[in-house]
Amino acid sequence: MRKTFINTLIKLARQDKDIILITPDMGFSVLEPFFNEFPNRSINVGIAEQNAVSIAAGLALMGKKPYVYTIIPFLVERAFEQIRIDVAYMNTNVKLVGIGAGFTYGAAGATHHAIEDISLMRSLPNMIVCAPGDNKEAEQIIEASISIEKPMYIRIGRHNRGIFNNNKIKIGKASILKEGEDIAIISTSNMLPNAYDYFINLKKAGRKPYLISMHTIKPLDKKLILKLINKDVEIHTLEEHSIIGGLGSATAEIIAESGKCVKFKRIGIPDEFCHIVGSQKFLREHYNLLFE
Numbered sequence: 001m002r003k004t005f006i007n008t009l010i011k012l013a014r015q016d017k018d019i020i021l022i023t024p025d026m027g028f029s030v031l032e033p034f035f036n037e038f039p040n041r042s043i044n045v046g047i048a049e050q051n052a053v054s055i056a057a058g059l060a061l062m063g064k065k066p067y068v069y070t071i072i073p074f075l076v077e078r079a080f081e082q083i084r085i086d087v088a089y090m091n092t093n094v095k096l097v098g099i100g101a102g103f104t105y106g107a108a109g110a111t112h113h114a115i116e117d118i119s120l121m122r123s124l125p126n127m128i129v130c131a132p133g134d135n136k137e138a139e140q141i142i143e144a145s146i147s148i149e150k151p152m153y154i155r156i157g158r159h160n161r162g163i164f165n166n167n168k169i170k171i172g173k174a175s176i177l178k179e180g181e182d183i184a185i186i187s188t189s190n191m192l193p194n195a196y197d198y199f200i201n202l203k204k205a206g207r208k209p210y211l212i213s214m215h216t217i218k219p220l221d222k223k224l225i226l227k228l229i230n231k232d233v234e235i236h237t238l239e240e241h242s243i244i245g246g247l248g249s250a251t252a253e254i255i256a257e258s259g260k261c262v263k264f265k266r267i268g269i270p271d272e273f274c275h276i277v278g279s280q281k282f283l284r285e286h287y288n289l290l291f292e
Contacts, residue, residue: 001160002030002099004135008142009067010034013041016146018065024052026070027099049079053094057086060093065146071105072098072114072155076121087151088124095145096153101131101190102240103274103283104158114155115269119245121153122218129218130171131155133192136163137175137215144171157190164192165213174221180210183234188214188247191238194284197291198238214247225254234263240289243268
């Protein structure tokens with residue numbers, strides 16, 4: 001998925017001279033193709049994430065289209081004040097690309113786990129939050145981002161298990177990958193492959209599930225969720241993120257305000273820090289996020 005991001009950005013940069021890539025000393029073996037082709041539009045600020053975001057905001061105010069790329073905790077959490085003030089408050093055209101969704105960097109420990117980022121980013125006014133579930137979604141979101149003159153946070157994983165969504169996607173509108181009747185699985189980000197496994201298990205159990213990719217967390221596709229509620233469809237959300245503040249919370253807010261009652265379940269990471277070190281698969285298994 002990282003290579004999909006950089007290959008798509010290179011394609012866009014050949015057509016748009018205002019695109020600039022900024023990194024706080026990250027992305028080696030991934031970003032070099034962009035650096036080599038556009039050395040005058042590549043900025044490595046060193047290990048200074050706050051500076052990366054503020055520089056991007058300044059460039060955006062000058063009419064440029066900056067993309068800031070680094071590991072999620074160092075982008076979203078270390079530079080949160082700069083994102084809040086220089087990007088969201090000032091409504092600058094900055095695209096924040098966070099790599100390593102969920103437990104992607106599980107072996108590096110809690111400092112590298114990205115399990116609170118959706119909650120933080122969706123709380124900011126003006127911020128669009130996207131979380132592609134496969135390479136196809138990632139490519140289309142990056143392509144769409146160039147024409148959106150607003151702050152965006154794009155959450156991507158490190159690897160990809162395949163293509164699950166062949167739809168033409170639209171920011172703010174979920175993709176229904178499989179039609180169903182009695183239960184809806186709504187997935188986001190790198191849980192989409194796991195959601196497909198969950199979908200298969202439910203079918204084997206005699207259920208008739210929808211499989212839905214919520215690649216945009218903000219603005220959330222409220223219309224689709226209300227449609228499911230009105231049809232009395234049970235809803236399960238899947239995310240490799242804390243159950244607080246992410247997709248599950250956003251969906252629960254719509255259900256609560258609808259004034260109607262449906263069966264609802266949030267599947268994600270409980271409200272705790274993970275003190276276990278291990279591979280992404282190992283940590284997913286620990287938190288019951290595998291359905292193979």
